Amino acid sequence: ERHAASPGEAGPGATADGHRVPLLANIGRPADLPAALEAGAEGVGLFRTEFLFLEAGERMPSQEAQAAAYREVLQAFPEGRVVVRVLDAGADKPLAFLRPGQGPQEPNPALGVRGLRALLAQPEVLATQLRALAQAAAGLPVSLEVMAPMVADRAEARAFAGACRAAGLQARLGVMVEVPGAALRARSVLQEVEFLSLGTNDLAQYTFAADRQVGALARFQDPWQPALLDLVALSAEAAKAEGKGCGVCGEAAADPLLACVLTGLGVTSLSMGATALASVRAELAAHTLAECERAAAAARASDDAEAAREAAGAVLSGS
Numbered sequence: 001e002r003h004a005a006s007p008g009e010a011g012p013g014a015t016a017d018g019h020r021v022p023l024l025a026n027i028g029r030p031a032d033l034p035a036a037l038e039a040g041a042e043g044v045g046l047f048r049t050e051f052l053f054l055e056a057g058e059r060m061p062s063q064e065a066q067a068a069a070y071r072e073v074l075q076a077f078p079e080g081r082v083v084v085r086v087l088d089a090g091a092d093k094p095l096a097f098l099r100p101g102q103g104p105q106e107p108n109p110a111l112g113v114r115g116l117r118a119l120l121a122q123p124e125v126l127a128t129q130l131r132a133l134a135q136a137a138a139g140l141p142v143s144l145e146v147m148a149p150m151v152a153d154r155a156e157a158r159a160f161a162g163a164c165r166a167a168g169l170q171a172r173l174g175v176m177v178e179v180p181g182a183a184l185r186a187r188s189v190l191q192e193v194e195f196l197s198l199g200t201n202d203l204a205q206y207t208f209a210a211d212r213q214v215g216a217l218a219r220f221q222d223p224w225q226p227a228l229l230d231l232v233a234l235s236a237e238a239a240k241a242e243g244k245g246c247g248v249c250g251e252a253a254a255d256p257l258l259a260c261v262l263t264g265l266g267v268t269s270l271s272m273g274a275t276a277l278a279s280v281r282a283e284l285a286a287h288t289l290a291e292c293e294r295a296a297a298a299a300r301a302s303d304d305a306e307a308a309r310e311a312a313g314a315v316l317s318g319s
């Protein structure tokens with residue numbers, strides 16, 4: 001099936017004074033493209049490829065099958081950005097074809113061989129996916145970006161970049177910041193790749209030692225927590241110092257007020273489920289960058305998520 005971006009009603013994401021913040025869509029499969037295009041997404045900021053693998057069942061989808069799905073996504077945004085995340089398996093996303101010892105058999109799967117670590121332990125799975133991405137992008141003008149999940153330090157970022165080069169992939173490479181260690185040493189990690197993308201769902205889980213699947217700990221998933229905002233700020237400042245981009249693709253980006261705060265913290269793009277795009281675009285357009293920066297400072301000066309939300313809300317409602 002062929003989807004294509006059409007010039008919609010929705011303009012590009014920007015603050016009231018014209019500071020550009022591309023608004024991108026999170027997708028899990030090509031079937032999510034029509035909603036993203038309809039909502040005026042400027043590209044895909046997070047393609048969670050694990051659904052392709054989960055739906056394939058016992059065996060890894062072939063390079064051909066993967067390439068067909070990736071190409072469908074790339075063709076939908078011929079002028080735009082498409083950020084594909086390599087397989088993020090393990091923990092909450094176990095996969096049958098990953099060898100025993102990687103996944104639910106581990107005592108603490110969320111702290112185990114998951115995400116990029118599982119791919120580095122099974123390099124043929126990663127190499128097949130990277131070759132499928134190279135095949136899908138061949139001959140297309142789109143700007144393909146490929147990122148790795150759950151990167152903890154520079155060595156993991158280097159291993160990912162090395163695997164991409166070995167597979168002959170021509171793409172901008174990035175890593176997700178989902179582990180506090182990567183945020184704390186973001187400048188070091190950025191020596192290996194071109195961009196960061198903050199996965200605030202996992203970053204919250206690992207910052208507060210609170211399993212994101214445990215309902216009793218749900219308050220720790222609140223992305224307004226000042227400690228999480230501090231880690232976002234550190235990452236964005238590091239990226240700015242290196243002249244590189246730092247997006248957010250976790251749930252945080254889908255909250256219109258928080259999207260303004262993230263912009264004020266220096267985040268350079270926001271990726272979210274398609275349904276959130278219109279309200280985030282409208283809220284961002286209602287405030288200047290300076291107002292977003294004041295709201296971010298007020299949120300970071302707060303003691304907890306509730307106070308941060310109120311403080312930022314007070315700044316932004318006056319603007």
Ligand code: PEP
Pocket residue numbers: 046048088178198199200201202203249250251
């Ligand atoms: C995240 O952790 O914030 C993220 C975007 O990745 P996922 O929700 O797929 O783990």
Ligand code: MG
Pocket residue numbers: 149178199201202
């Ligand atoms: Mg994650």
